[in-house]
Amino acid sequence: MKTVTVYIIFTMFAAINVNAQNSNTTKSTAPFQGTKEFCEFYQRSKYLVTIKGNIVTIFFIENNDTTRVNGKIINGKLYTDDQDEKSNKTLSGKYYLLTKDMIRILNTENGDYYEYDVCK
Numbered sequence: 001m002k003t004v005t006v007y008i009i010f011t012m013f014a015a016i017n018v019n020a021q022n023s024n025t026t027k028s029t030a031p032f033q034g035t036k037e038f039c040e041f042y043q044r045s046k047y048l049v050t051i052k053g054n055i056v057t058i059f060f061i062e063n064n065d066t067t068r069v070n071g072k073i074i075n076g077k078l079y080t081d082d083q084d085e086k087s088n089k090t091l092s093g094k095y096y097l098l099t100k101d102m103i104r105i106l107n108t109e110n111g112d113y114y115e116y117d118v119c120k
Helices: 002-021 083-087
Strands: 034-039 045-052 055-062 065-074 077-080 096-098 102-106 113-118
Touching (some): 077 096
Antiparallel strands (some): 034 045, 034 113, 045 055, 096 102, 102 113
């Protein structure tokens, strides 16, 4: 009987230790921190991207018009409040692709991405 009790106690400690090792200490999977400016090849429009932790703010600037999109990086994918992304659930996490050197935005008409590189 004592052997069974000791076995149960050790099993419980092992389970507690495993849970402590698997605790949710989320590291930011953001490609960069701070603010970067991404330009179109012809320099007609640009994106200003700010990342703090896993919170992302994207400003699209064209001529004198500015549009703001808020997002969050979850498991390496960027999920935003963009209406095009929210209206089609299959686009979630795929509408904006962000790396340290470029941002790509899905063109829903043909399935290609518009690409913006870090401004020079």
